[in-house]
Amino acid sequence: MILDKENIVKLLQSQDEDFYLLLKKAREEKIKTVGNMVYFRGLVEFSNNCAKDCYYCGIRKNNEKVIRYDVPEDEILDACRFAHDRGFGSMVLQSGELSSPAFIKRVDELLKKINKLSNGDLGITLSCGEQSREIYRRWYESGAHRYLLRIEATNRELYYKIHPKTENHSFEKRLEALQFLRETGYQLGTGVMIGLPFQSLEDLADDLLFFKKLDIDMCGMGPYVEHENTPLYNQRHLLQSPKERFKLALKMIAVLRLIMPDINIASATALEAIDPDGRRKALDAGANVVMPNLTPPDYRKEYRLYKNKPGLLEATDASLKKLKNNIESAGYQIGWNERGDSKHFTRRTQ
Ligand code: SAH
Ligand code: SF4
Numbered sequence: 001m002i003l004d005k006e007n008i009v010k011l012l013q014s015q016d017e018d019f020y021l022l023l024k025k026a027r028e029e030k031i032k033t034v035g036n037m038v039y040f041r042g043l044v045e046f047s048n049n050c051a052k053d054c055y056y057c058g059i060r061k062n063n064e065k066v067i068r069y070d071v072p073e074d075e076i077l078d079a080c081r082f083a084h085d086r087g088f089g090s091m092v093l094q095s096g097e098l099s100s101p102a103f104i105k106r107v108d109e110l111l112k113k114i115n116k117l118s119n120g121d122l123g124i125t126l127s128c129g130e131q132s133r134e135i136y137r138r139w140y141e142s143g144a145h146r147y148l149l150r151i152e153a154t155n156r157e158l159y160y161k162i163h164p165k166t167e168n169h170s171f172e173k174r175l176e177a178l179q180f181l182r183e184t185g186y187q188l189g190t191g192v193m194i195g196l197p198f199q200s201l202e203d204l205a206d207d208l209l210f211f212k213k214l215d216i217d218m219c220g221m222g223p224y225v226e227h228e229n230t231p232l233y234n235q236r237h238l239l240q241s242p243k244e245r246f247k248l249a250l251k252m253i254a255v256l257r258l259i260m261p262d263i264n265i266a267s268a269t270a271l272e273a274i275d276p277d278g279r280r281k282a283l284d285a286g287a288n289v290v291m292p293n294l295t296p297p298d299y300r301k302e303y304r305l306y307k308n309k310p311g312l313l314e315a316t317d318a319s320l321k322k323l324k325n326n327i328e329s330a331g332y333q334i335g336w337n338e339r340g341d342s343k344h345f346t347r348r349t350q
Contacts (some may be wrong), residue, residue, distance in 0.1 A: 040083075090340065204252060
């Protein structure tokens with residue numbers, strides 16, 4: 001079957017037996033192309049300060065109910081050490097979007113220190129929003145080598161239904177930022193939210209074709225989950241049930257695995273806000289990366305992007321063991337002490 005827009009829409013519509021068949025095919029493709037390894041990335045949500053006002057996001061600038069924090073550097077480094085000691089291959093450092101010189105410098109120094117403490121073993125993904133070409137270069141030179149910047153929605157009209165139409169929420173600038181990241185040499189990751197109000201299956205098919213065209217190396221996408229203190233909450237009557245959004249997210253992962261077999265696909269945390277076993281289900285649908293949350297417990301409740309965001313403390317040996325058992329009993333192997341770089345990136349740059 002040629003995976004053009006029409007056929008992708010059909011796959012996204014699949015129900016019952018066709019749904020299971022799609023997931024099965026994607027899983028087989030994954031095992032064949034990238035194997036049955038699952039890679040851990042330790043996630044640290046190191047700051048919820050944000051200069052933006054995305055309509056969907058709980059930590060948007062205008063949400064005054066959020067207590068703002070910056071995790072002190074030594075606590076971030078402790079989380080990295082914890083991950084490194086336990087054989088995690090990589091970290092993901094995520095935050096709100098700021099571009100003050102102090103913030104840029106802070107990230108820069110952090111990158112150098114993480115590299116030092118792990119002797120360069122730990123892979124580092126950044127997810128700190130849109131920045132200039134120069135800043136992306138500076139961080140790259142200081143040791144970040146992957147970057148996650150979701151396009152959120154590739155339909156420009158939809159983009160402006162979920163973002164204010166202002167200079168610092170420009171759709172064109174987002175596209176340009178993705179281009180800067182690509183040119184700098186990062187392993188490039190993007191993604192979208194699935195089940196947004198006003199979003200059609202055609203939009204989602206276009207999103208997948210956009211990923212293919214951009215030739216991304218990694219993808220992180222998950223269901224949209226509403227948050228009560230955001231403008232988009234007013235449109236919640238337009239939403240599909242959480243279960244439907246969850247199912248659609250699994251279908252998106254599966255189709256993406258079929259159209260881009262050798263990329264890394266993360267099993268998004270938002271899946272677990274809907275189904276406690278969501279991450280494992282995403283692995284069965286074609287994902288191969290899991291991001292245990294290592295944000296120190298005192299801060300994590302203030303990094304609430306959406307409701308029911310799992311507050312799981314995964315920075316303990318007991319909960320890691322549970323996660324490990326869950327993944328291994330589903331038939332996967334954990335890639336301990338491996339960075340787990342995107343095979344697509346390796347092939348693309350060889
Ligand atoms: N500030 C950075 C990174 C933090 S936000 C950025 O925006 O790129 C990380 C991701 O969380 C966003 O890309 C968005 O897709 C997701 N997110 C935010 N609010 C969400 C919601 N209500 N439901 C699901 N995902 C959400
Ligand atoms: Fe800020 Fe990112 Fe949330 Fe937008 S999605 S408000 S940039 S943290």
